[in-house]
Amino acid sequence: MPAETPNVDMALNIVNPELLVGLLLAHLLADFYFQPYSWVKQRNERHALALPLYLHALLHGLFAFIVLLLFSGNVSKTTLVISTAIIAVSHFKIDVIKSYCAQNTTTFMADQIAHIIMILGVFLYATNQWQSAQQVLQQIDLKHLAVVLAYLAVLKPSSIVIKQLLSPWSGEVLTSSAQPKHPNDPPTISTEAQQTLSLAGQRIGYLERVLILTFVLLNQFSAIGFLIAAKSIFRFGDLTKHQDRKLTEYVLLGTFTSVTITITIGLACRAMF
Template sequence: MSFSLLIVSLILAHLIADFYWQPMSWVHDRNTRHFRASKLYLHVLTHGVSSFLVLLLWEFNYGWQALSSVVIATAVIMVTHYVIDLAKSYSSKGVVPFIVDQLAHLVILLLLAIWLSDNDEFFTHSWEWLMQPATLWVLCGYLLVLNPTAVFIRMMLERITSGFSATGSLPAAGQSIGMLERVLMLTFILLDQFAGVGFLLAAKSVFRFGDLSASKDKKLTEYVMLGTLLSVSMTLFIGLAVNYLKAV
């Protein structure tokens, strides 16, 4: 309970300080002036104050009432946040640096929460959750609907529509869209929300209808229908199998 409260409070403070208390002008200043940007130091200070308040409240309610631990943890958050954000300012601006940046911040917060909670609550609960057959079956399901299913569909379509290529589309876009589509469908199936699967298929049909109508290409229409039906069939089979195996 105390660990969960601490980590969610630290993440909440991080999200507020990083996305709501940091104007875009601060981000621009950091990206252009790097370590000379005064707004970078102000941003780090904002994180320090918000994290200090969270840590102080938690420590004196659930911890060992040690102010030194609060000061050390706050200092670690501020220093690591400065280093991570400074490194990001020199990187190319895109999705990957953004994800790496946020993951690095979250790992620091997680490690601090584990240290401050001074118990094995995180490791015990994580191990117990991971070692449950239901968790492993769900993990298998998500792994199956990604690359293995994509390989199977590609092999099936190559056999049926040999020599056909979908021109005018982004490289690997179809495969990426298919993976995301199957992940969403599997999530709906595991949650027993089959209406969500229908909504997803309906939404895809609406977007695809204009393209297929404009192309007047029967082969393209058949190619899209085959790919969609294969993807849906495989995901339904995997999702229902995982739901069954979880209950066994």
């Protein structure tokens, strides 16, 4: 292992990192702070015919041009112009494609990833670091793949496994909480509200397992105890008000199942290091 350290350090020796950070900062400013909601609305309604979309792309090009001019060093004028054009044109095309898609979290993440990839490409082109990028890719080994696999495993696959493990009790909990047992009991949650809470619970489960896996990989098991304790405190009031022992047991069973699965995946991942 020590013999590989010099290669890794050489591969990660980025030339002119100020340019990369500057391009990312320019994207952040142009995409989130200098883009009014009215521009976004017109883009989603009129797509490529929306004038604000062209203004938005030009603004990205202008910000990128300023950053390239300040931090690219002795780059040629041709490289400067081509890099600026790539930023502006690629941003326009990516946003046009996004305007035809459903406006949800998945689309937003895909849009931002595409923009960042283009920025990285422009950075490598302007600084001529393609060989360094290849060296970085060559350093990917079992450890990196194991970490990626672990994070993917604690998301949807784990959710499906947890749902299947809890399925013997799911129907019983829903049936027992379908109708109030006493006039003073809390009102029954509507079907639409239950679906919304279910989606919120899924997202909470994702975040919980990602945090626990991160703590396991960092060997910070005490932080896992703090996370579980904090969640228990927040849920205690809701479960007490609900006065449903079955629901309380169901929530605890789901929490400990999620924690057990995540810790197991994390320990298995660490065993590959």
